[in-house]
Amino acid sequence: xxxxxxxxxxxxxxxxxxxxxxxxxxxxxxxxxxxxxxxxxxxxxxxxxxxxxxxxxxxxxxxxxxxxxxxxxxxxxxxxxxxxxxxxxxxxxxxxxxxxxxxxxxxxxxxxxxxxxxxxxxxxxxxxxxxxxxxxxxxxxxxxxxxxxxxxxxxxxxxxxxxxxxxxxxxxxxxxxxxxxxxxxxxxxxxxxxxxxxxxxxxxxxxxxxxxxxxxxxxxxxxxxxxxxxxxxxxxxxxxxxxxxxxxxxxxxxxxxxxxxxxxxxxxxxxxxxxxxxxxxxxxxxxxxxxxxxxxxxxxxxxxxxxxxxxxxxxxxxxxxxxxxxxxxxxxxxxxxxxxxxxxxxxxxxxxxxxxxxxxxxxxxxxxxxxxxxxxxxxxxxxxxxxxxxxxxxxxxxxxxxxxxxxxxxxxxxxxxxxxxxxxxxxxxxxxxxxxxxxxxxxxxxxxxxxxxxxxxxxxxxxxxxxxxxxxxxxxxxxxxxxxxxxxxxxxxxxxxxxxxxxxxxxxxxxxxxxxxxxxxxxxxxxxxxxxxxxxxxxxxxxxxxxxxxxxxxxxxxxxxxxxxxxxxxxxxxxxxxxxxxxxxxxxxxxxxxxxxxxxxxxxxxxxxxxxxxxxxxxxxxxxxxxxxxxxxxxxxxxxxxxxxxxxxxxxxxxxxxxxxxxxxxxx
Numbered sequence: 001x002x003x004x005x006x007x008x009x010x011x012x013x014x015x016x017x018x019x020x021x022x023x024x025x026x027x028x029x030x031x032x033x034x035x036x037x038x039x040x041x042x043x044x045x046x047x048x049x050x051x052x053x054x055x056x057x058x059x060x061x062x063x064x065x066x067x068x069x070x071x072x073x074x075x076x077x078x079x080x081x082x083x084x085x086x087x088x089x090x091x092x093x094x095x096x097x098x099x100x101x102x103x104x105x106x107x108x109x110x111x112x113x114x115x116x117x118x119x120x121x122x123x124x125x126x127x128x129x130x131x132x133x134x135x136x137x138x139x140x141x142x143x144x145x146x147x148x149x150x151x152x153x154x155x156x157x158x159x160x161x162x163x164x165x166x167x168x169x170x171x172x173x174x175x176x177x178x179x180x181x182x183x184x185x186x187x188x189x190x191x192x193x194x195x196x197x198x199x200x201x202x203x204x205x206x207x208x209x210x211x212x213x214x215x216x217x218x219x220x221x222x223x224x225x226x227x228x229x230x231x232x233x234x235x236x237x238x239x240x241x242x243x244x245x246x247x248x249x250x251x252x253x254x255x256x257x258x259x260x261x262x263x264x265x266x267x268x269x270x271x272x273x274x275x276x277x278x279x280x281x282x283x284x285x286x287x288x289x290x291x292x293x294x295x296x297x298x299x300x301x302x303x304x305x306x307x308x309x310x311x312x313x314x315x316x317x318x319x320x321x322x323x324x325x326x327x328x329x330x331x332x333x334x335x336x337x338x339x340x341x342x343x344x345x346x347x348x349x350x351x352x353x354x355x356x357x358x359x360x361x362x363x364x365x366x367x368x369x370x371x372x373x374x375x376x377x378x379x380x381x382x383x384x385x386x387x388x389x390x391x392x393x394x395x396x397x398x399x400x401x402x403x404x405x406x407x408x409x410x411x412x413x414x415x416x417x418x419x420x421x422x423x424x425x426x427x428x429x430x431x432x433x434x435x436x437x438x439x440x441x442x443x444x445x446x447x448x449x450x451x452x453x454x455x456x457x458x459x460x461x462x463x464x465x466x467x468x469x470x471x472x473x474x475x476x477x478x479x480x481x482x483x484x485x486x487x488x489x490x491x492x493x494x495x496x497x498x499x500x501x502x503x504x505x506x507x508x509x510x511x512x513x514x515x516x517x518x519x520x521x522x523x524x525x526x527x528x529x530x531x532x533x534x535x536x537x538x539x540x541x542x543x544x545x546x547x548x549x550x551x552x553x554x555x556x557x558x559x560x561x562x563x564x565x566x567x568x569x570x571x572x573x574x575x576x577x578x579x580x581x582x583x584x585x586x587x588x589x590x591x592x593x594x595x596x597x598x599x600x601x602x603x604x605x606x607x608x609x610x611x612x613x614x615x616x617x618x619x620x621x622x623x624x625x626x627x628x629x630x631x632x633x634x635x636x637x638x639x640x641x642x643x644x645x646x647x648x649x650x651x652x653x654x655x656x657x658x659x660x661x662x663x664x665x666x667x668x
Contacts, residue, residue, distance in 0.1 A: 004183045007244060008197040008237055009037065009134050012162035013044025016182050020130065020160060025050045028155065030122055032056040034133040034141055035111060036201035041162060042132035043209045046216075047233035049130075053213030054122045055206070056131065056149065057112045058141040059104040061097070063090055071097070073140040074104050075148035076112065076121075083140055115206050119214060129154040135191030136164035136181075139172055146175055163194035196244070197237070208584040227601045228582045234595035235588035241273025241546070241640050243589045245284070248277060251591050251636050252285060256491070256503045257533055257541035261510035261634075264611035265326065266554030266563075268646045270546045271334035273638065278505045279341065282356050286503055289494055290342075291359045291487055293508035294330055296457050297368045298322045299360030300450055306342040306358050309443065315339040316649065324364065326613040328554050328563045328648035336649060352442050353498055359490055361483040361508070361529075366461035369454040370395065373425070376451035380436050384428065391425045392458075394418035422459045429455050442497075449493050453486065476526050480512060484532040510545045511610045518632035519608075530633075545634040547609075549581040551643035552658065555615035565645045565658040569617050575607035576630045580639040587640045592631050602631030 006012040023029045029051040033042025039055060046053035061072040063086060071092055072082035080101055087097070112121075131145055142159055149157055159172055160180040165188040173179035183194055192198040209232075216229040236247050243251070252258055258281060262270035281287040292299060298321040304310040305318035312318040315336050322330040339358070346355040370392045377385035395418060429436075429452055436448045460482040467474045487506065494502035506513065508529060511521070516528040533541045550570045554563050571577030579601075580588075592599045608628040609620075616623050630637060648655060 004194070006162060006195050007246060008195060009040035009162075009201070010044055010235075010237065012134065012182065012195070013041040013132075014048065016041060016132070016160055016162055016180065017045045017048035019180050019182060020045060020049060020158070023049050023051070023128065023130065023158075026128065028127050029130065030054065030124060030127045031130045031132060032122070032124075032145075034058050034131065034145060035115065036203065036206050037135075038133035039206045039209050040201060041134050042130075043213060044233060045130065045132055045160065046213055047229065051130070052122065053210065053216075055112065055115050055210065056145050057108045058145045059108045060141060061100050061104055063092060064096055064100065066090075070138055070140045071100075073144035074101050074108060075141075075144040076108070078105065079144055079148035079151075081140055081144035081147060083138060111203070114203060115210055117207065117211070119210075124149065124152045124154045126153070126155050128156045128158065130158045130160055131176075132160050134162060135194060136161050136168050136172070137188075137191055139164070139168045142172060143175070146172075163191055164188070212584070227579060228584075230597045230601050231579060231590060232583040232585065234598040235583065235585060235590055238273075238587050238589050238638060238640075240276075241269050241587060241638055242276045243638070245280060247589060247591065248280060249285065250594070251544070252281065252542055255540050255542045256501050257487075257506065257537055258287070258504075259506040259508070259513040259530060259533065259541065259543045261508060261513040261543070261545045263510050263546050263548055263609060264553045264555065264568075264615070265329050265509060265613045266611070266615075266646050267546075267548065267551070267643045268334065269548070269640045269643045271332065271646050273546070273640075274507060275334055275338040278338070278507075279345075281503075281505055282342075282345065287356065287505055288353075288498065288502055289357045289359060289490060289504040291361050291490060291504055291506045292330070293362055293483070293512060294322070294360040295324065295362050295365040295368070296360040296450075296453055296486070297365050297372050298324075298330070299358055302339055303358045306339060306346055307352070307355055308343070308346065315343065319649070325560050326556065326563065327650065328646065329613065331649045332554075333647045333649065357494075359486075361486045361506075363457050363460040363464055363479060363482045365454075365457055366465065367395070369457040369461065372454040373429075373451055373458065376447060376454075381432065384432065387428060388425055391421040392418075394421045418462055422455075422462055426455050426459060445497070453489065456486070456489075457482075476528075480528045481532065483508075483512070484529050484536070487529070487533070488536070509610065509612065510608075511612075513543055514545050514628070514630075514633040515543060518630075519628040520626040542635045543633070544636045544638065545630070547577050547580055547637060547639045548643040549577050549639075549641045552645040553611055553615055553643070554645040554648060554655065555611060556613060557616070558614060562652055562654050563648050565655050566615050566617070567658075568611070568615075568643070569620060571609060572607055572621060572625060575609065575625070576602065576628070576637075577609055577639075579606065580637075581641055583639075585639075585641070587638070590637045590639070592635055592637070599631040602637075603629050605629055608633075 031042050031046040031051045031053050033039035033055050035055050043053055057076040059074050060070045063069045063071040071086045074080050133142055136142055146157060156177045158178040159176045162182045164181045166184040169179055169181040212229040212232050215226040260274045301321040302318045305312045319331050349355045374385055374388050377388050464475055464478050491502050491504055512528050513530045515534055516522040516526055516531045530543045551568050553566050553568050555566050590598050605627045607625045609624055611624055
């Protein structure tokens with residue numbers, strides 16, 4: 001491991017903890033981090049070993065005029081260690097050293113008091129003390145800490161760092177009982193060169209980590225870490241909700257189905273992070289389809305545009321097919337940018353098979369799908385179009401595009417069910433499949449598949465609207481079974497074209513993509529896409545969910561109402577959102593399969609929030625929360641503590657005005 005590069009300090013701490021595993025669960029071990037950068041590393045070590053965590057203050061003594069150069073260090077207890085070569089080389093006087101030491105000593109005392117928040121310093125006498133920093137260059141800070149520690153008579157001093165020159169590790173090993181260096185790069189340029197992310201650690205981060213460590217180990221012999229500290233310990237960093245490529249690709253692995261959810265249908269960060277992850281999967285992992293919780297005809301109009309087979313002039317025009325409420329789900333600025341990017345990506349692709357498509361999974365488009373089937377047949381087989389028009393005339397006794405009038409009439413005997421005609425039309429299409437699909441090669445095959453799926457939508461939609469009046473579970477299950485069947489049909493179609501199993505990213509709400517068997521929904525007889533995909537494809541799928549604690553969201557008061565920018569109340573107690581909020585991080589990823597202790601914590605049933613296109617804060621507990629075991633529901637969760645409303649392409653005065661938080665003006 002001489003040249004390993006760590007993702008960040010937390011990653012380095014986990015690696016270092018593995019090299020210190022022989023100290024796990026020993027009652028006399030104490031982990032001390034050198035602030036500030038050493039504390040995130042030490043936190044991971046302490047949590048892994050089951051040991052208490054604290055800080056041991058050390059401040060670099062910068063050479064006057066060249067403060068980045070250490071002439072020495074001062075540690076807790078007033079111990080000063082000097083770098084004689086620097087002092088002699090720069091001619092630094094004892095008076096200057098004393099002045100700098102007094103300055104840094106005051107800052108050292110201030111920081112220690114601020115970090116501990118009133119907690120007393122640890123008793124190190126007779127303890128095995130593991131001193132941790134994020135790396136060593138000259139080693140002056142570590143030497144000062146070691147000398148200062150000795151006056152407290154610990155039983156053993158272990159120095160541990162992720163990165164240092166081999167020579168420094170050897171020298172340091174002569175003054176401690178054990179020296180552990182995870183990496184010894186050669187040549188050694190700087191500590192930061194051993195990290196992908198080496199941002200400055202803030203005082204607030206140090207306080208939060210020490211607070212979490214104190215909760216996990218309030219005293220020597222504590223029973224174990226708290227749920228909050230466990231989540232914090234095993235969380236991975238994200239930036240604007242997006243994991244690093246390494247974390248994302250490790251999570252996805254070789255899976256062909258990646259389902260990425262959202263905790264609302266109107267949160268900017270959910271849409272943006274999902275789009276960013278999808279771009280990386282398309283670019284680097286060979287994904288060739290994005291399947292979304294949208295109607296088949298509307299999404300296919302976008303598919304034609306991104307594949308360069310459309311008369312639409314731009315991405316905005318391609319999205320105009322999304323006319324049904326709620327339009328902001330797909331007509332928003334994030335989707336607009338993604339569709340524009342996908343068109344540019346496909347324009348650069350070599351051949352049709354290298355392009356990535358955009359498809360809908362939903363079933364609400366009863367009348368539009370009927371029209372699309374007839375339109376397709378008019379172009380390839382006018383006689384068949386006439387037969388289809390006759391069969392589908394069964395629906396003429398009701399009006400409207402959403403199918404509810406048909407469903408009501410059929411359910412209560414006021415009209416035909418049209419079931420026979422629907423089946424006849426499906427069979428008729430299938431009978432001519434080879435003839436239609438092979439007329440003009442790739443495009444003909446695509447257009448036949450589009451028409452065939454529209455015929456299947458008609459069948460599913462007709463049944464859905466009829467059952468709408470028979471009970472919610474029945475229609476929910478029918479809808480999610482249809483979406484899963486459509487997904488499988490799409491993958492089968494693309495796989496035949498490509499000559500190998502196709503990879504697809506799915507976008508839908510958490511309630512559709514998290515495994516229903518781990519939720520209150522499942523106990524009520526409901527299933528969903530996530531459950532069905534897991535049952536059908538096993539380890540070939542990944543389910544990724546999003547959560548948030550507070551912020552704003554685009555939603556309506558009732559079905560069909562105008563989009564509003566609403567304030568999202570802080571999450572309820574005993575919720576997974578509150579647990580993640582208490583972890584104290586702005587955003588993070590919990591990879592359940594790579595985070596065993598967090599996974600165990602998340603297997604407890606907790607409240608979980610689901611905001612759809614409707615958000616009613618006044619009845620939030622009843623209308624927007626359900627119980628779930630998130631560790632079984634998802635393969636990974638991304639938490640963004642404060643989020644903002646997704647921006648519709650049609651911004652109304654109502655949306656612009658937004659909603660004032662109920663505690664205004666006291667929280668402003």
